[in-house]
Amino acid sequence: MIVPSRILDILPRPVQRQLEAYGDAISVFSEIRDPRVLRALGPSGVRGLLLQRGKQGVPTQMKASHSAHFDWRYPSDMPEMHLLYERAKANQWNGSDLPWHTSVDPLNPEVPVLPSRFVDFDGLRSRGIRFSKEEEQRFLHSLVSWMLSQFLHGEQGALFAAAQVTEAVQFFDGKLYGSTQVMDEGRHVEVFHRYLDEKMGRLYQVNDNLFTIIDSLMTDSRWDMKFLGMQIMVEGLALGAFGTLYQLTQEPLLKQLLRNVIQDEARHVHYGVLALREHVTKELSESERREREDWAFEVALLMRNRFMAFEVYEEWFEGTMTREQWKAFVTEVPGMQLFRQVMFTRLVPNLREIGLLSPRIMPHYERVGLSRYFDGRSADKLSAEDMLKDLDFAA
Ligand SMILES: [Fe+2]
Numbered sequence: 001m002i003v004p005s006r007i008l009d010i011l012p013r014p015v016q017r018q019l020e021a022y023g024d025a026i027s028v029f030s031e032i033r034d035p036r037v038l039r040a041l042g043p044s045g046v047r048g049l050l051l052q053r054g055k056q057g058v059p060t061q062m063k064a065s066h067s068a069h070f071d072w073r074y075p076s077d078m079p080e081m082h083l084l085y086e087r088a089k090a091n092q093w094n095g096s097d098l099p100w101h102t103s104v105d106p107l108n109p110e111v112p113v114l115p116s117r118f119v120d121f122d123g124l125r126s127r128g129i130r131f132s133k134e135e136e137q138r139f140l141h142s143l144v145s146w147m148l149s150q151f152l153h154g155e156q157g158a159l160f161a162a163a164q165v166t167e168a169v170q171f172f173d174g175k176l177y178g179s180t181q182v183m184d185e186g187r188h189v190e191v192f193h194r195y196l197d198e199k200m201g202r203l204y205q206v207n208d209n210l211f212t213i214i215d216s217l218m219t220d221s222r223w224d225m226k227f228l229g230m231q232i233m234v235e236g237l238a239l240g241a242f243g244t245l246y247q248l249t250q251e252p253l254l255k256q257l258l259r260n261v262i263q264d265e266a267r268h269v270h271y272g273v274l275a276l277r278e279h280v281t282k283e284l285s286e287s288e289r290r291e292r293e294d295w296a297f298e299v300a301l302l303m304r305n306r307f308m309a310f311e312v313y314e315e316w317f318e319g320t321m322t323r324e325q326w327k328a329f330v331t332e333v334p335g336m337q338l339f340r341q342v343m344f345t346r347l348v349p350n351l352r353e354i355g356l357l358s359p360r361i362m363p364h365y366e367r368v369g370l371s372r373y374f375d376g377r378s379a380d381k382l383s384a385e386d387m388l389k390d391l392d393f394a395a
């Protein structure tokens with residue numbers, strides 16, 4: 001908190017919000033210990049967290065500065081990637097074929113889009129907030145609409161990042177594969193947008209932390225940083241978030257939609273592991289490898305600590321609960337615990353597989369309680385069916 005709360009309380013609400021945004025930004029920057037990581041994320045953090053560019057209500061321009069890599073020889077340079085390309089072509093699906101006729105009532109507790117066990121309503125009561133049953137449903141509707149809106153914004157980022165990566169990647173089989181991912185991400189934008197529009201009737205603005213990560217990937221000129229950021233980190237975040245909602249939702253259309261999307265995302269992470277394993281272990285110098293290792297660790301922490309649904313807080317609790325109280329509450333709700341578990345189960349083994357979990361960084365992961373994920377299966381050893389089976393089993 002950069003201004004004492006007794007002073008903050010007497011300021012007009014818009015000023016309070018701006019100061020709180022500054023406080024958030026400063027706490028993000030002070031959490032990042034590595035100066036190279038701070039330099040890489042800093043400008044995006046200023047645009048996302050301080051200027052809140054994603055919330056201006058106008059389209060955002062981001063300057064891309066990577067090189068498009070052409071190869072006029074069309075080499076067959078990665079057989080495993082080619083197999084993935086064949087699988088991606090065979091497994092395309094049409095978003096229009098989902099059962100859109102399903103009638104969805106987000107306020108019906110009998111068929112919950114997000115069941116009440118996601119949130120700890122007793123915990124809210126102990127903080128003096130008492131909801132009627134009807135308010136509980138409306139609150140869950142807000143929360144799930146917020147989640148789906150962030151999925152949609154993330155998918156827009158994924159669509160553009162996949163297009164950039166297709167241009168920039170150095171393997172020709174990777175370019176062919178990449179073209180299928182562009183189609184996949186386009187379809188994900190389509191289905192999440194349609195679900196929000198037709199079934200939820202809500203769309204939240206992009207979260208500032210998500211904006212910051214997307215901005216940093218779009219504007220970094222190094223293709224492997226885009227890859228690491230998008231195909232490993234953001235895809236890991238997506239699998240965590242989609243997997244959690246897939247496990248919990250009892251609304252059949254959303255369940256089917258997420259099932260299809262998760263199958264696509266499983267291929268995307270597999271692609272990231274294949275491309276980066278070669279590159280990190282064979283092409284990068286030790287100093288470059290270390291920079292990426294540190295960057296991945298810091299971004300993993302940001303993803304764990306920063307998606308706090310402040311937009312929902314502002315709608316429901318501003319004035320009755322402080323941001324700090326909300327943060328402490330959200331961090332511990334059962335749904336968020338599940339999200340972190342699914343995300344790190346998917347993410348950490350992939351970092352190991354691509355050579356970014358050396359004995360040098362392991363103690364940092366241990367310190368923040370993530371060492372139990374070290375030995376999990378990486379994406380290249382897991383089929384989409386395995387991932388879904390894990391989720392179905394845990395449900
Ligand atoms: Fe996607």
Ligand SMILES: [Fe+2]
Nearest residue numbers: 158235265268
């Ligand atoms: Fe994806």
